[in-house]
Amino acid sequence: MKIKAISQLIQGESLTPLKENKDYLTAFACDLMSDCLAFINDPNCILITGLVNEQSLRTAEMLDIDCIIFVRGKLIPKEIIELGKKHSLTLISTKLTLFEVSGILYQAGIRPLQIR
Amino acid sequence: MTVSFEFAVYHEDYHNAGVASSEIKKYLTQIGLDPQLIRRIVICSYEAEMNVVIHSYGGKMVLLIDDNEIRLEIADKGPGIPNIELAMQEGYSTAPLSARERGFGAGMGLPNMKKNADVFEIASSPQGTVVKLAWVII
């Protein structure tokens, strides 16, 4: 699914330029970064999280993930957006909750990761 | 020929936590290492870096690269791990609130390093903890 369509479905606000042509098939929703580091096995997956700081961006960077959706309308500091741009991450913010975003994307066909 | 890099890591410096691992990733990408291998290395590197930031008084990370092996040694200045067997268990964590608020403290770091490294060694005393990791370049 294209990121623009995903962003529209969740009433997202793009904080960095979107990679228009990239397709995403899976997502992982989590506020625990060491769980992300332990379980995310697909670099083409979207990270959905309420954790807004350097650590969530660094975690994505290490995992080769290039798209993060920040939920619950968290304020996103300028430095975080700049760091995201520096590492060519797509950052999207939405007022919806983690549960709502996950539900909407699941219904739209985005699949969970197979972690076992 | 062996190439080596050293990075200092500071206690509770959450702002810069991950910079060393980011530099390591950049370098390994530059030299054209397999992306899958890079991923395994930097997952370990970042977990280890965060452990020094969260649990230690500070320390350093040394990356050594030669033709057939990548080594990463993380050494800190204490206070050490009293029970390594316990610390290696998934879910065991003594992380303070400051670390949990930043998405760490699931007790997954050490087991995940063991999983992602070809060689994993850990030794600890009140003077410090040393984690030695290595990967074979195929």
Ligand SMILES: Nc1ncnc2c1ncn2[C@@H]1O[C@H](COP(=O)(O)OP(=O)(O)OP(=O)(O)O)[C@@H](O)[C@H]1O
């Ligand atoms: N460098 C260190 N110095 C002192 N204690 C450490 C160090 N590294 C790990 N520990 C101890 O071992 C425990 C387990 O470490 P581990 O990395 O597996 O989990 P964590 O850091 O608590 O959480 P996570 O890694 O999931 O964020 C820590 O909670 C801490 O008690």
Ligand SMILES: [Mg+2]
């Ligand atoms: Mg840890």
